[in-house]
Amino acid sequence: MNIEERELKIISDFMGKSDWDLILSTWKMEVDYFGINLDDFFIEITSNHIDPESAVKMCFLWQRDQLKQRTDELLGQLSNRTTSFIKRGDCLSSGERNTMTYLSKVKHDHEQVIALLIGASLRSRFNRYPVDQWPSRIAIEALYELIQSYWDQSLGSKPWHSACSSVLPVINQDYGFSINTLSGLILYLASEHCKLLSKYNLVQVVVK
Structure with missing residues (x-):
């Protein structure tokens, strides 16, 4: 088995038969449990x-x-x-403010909001990847690309500058948890988003 085949197997073992619909339902299950409404x-x-x-x-x-x-x-x-x-x-930070701006643009489309939140959480780890706690980075990058394919095209393929170390202001402490499955990861990130959504408001000024 060559390198490319090994990488494809790593991705396949992690992703399984999961698709966006399954990721979305897993995320919603966790957030709904805490009674959080995205519109709020x-x-x-x-x-x-x-x-x-x-x-x-x-x-x-x-x-x-x-x-x-x-x-x-x-x-x-x-x-x-x-x-x-x-x-x-x-x-x-500039990366975090960009995320908030992107979220404000797609706030009426909950799937877009969720895709952005998950993507931002993954992107925030790329400069400090929890190697010992998370699955192979190859698998996570494949997941990131999948999530990215659901973003609004107006955001572009690279909404954050490569130098941005953080693009989400609320991040879990990864080094206290071990994650092995995709569903476990999505539930973990959803708990992270619950902290953001329950403690903060994203405020926009509109012209009367």
């Missing part, structure tokens, strides 16, 4: 004190318990026309 993650703040072009760039990730305070601060800044000095209220 996305919040829109309306304002007539900003032009549409600037509003597109207004995308923030705020903790839920700070939502009212942050909203009042932002609306005050917008009404005073101080958009050059907007206090974001988050500390996202």
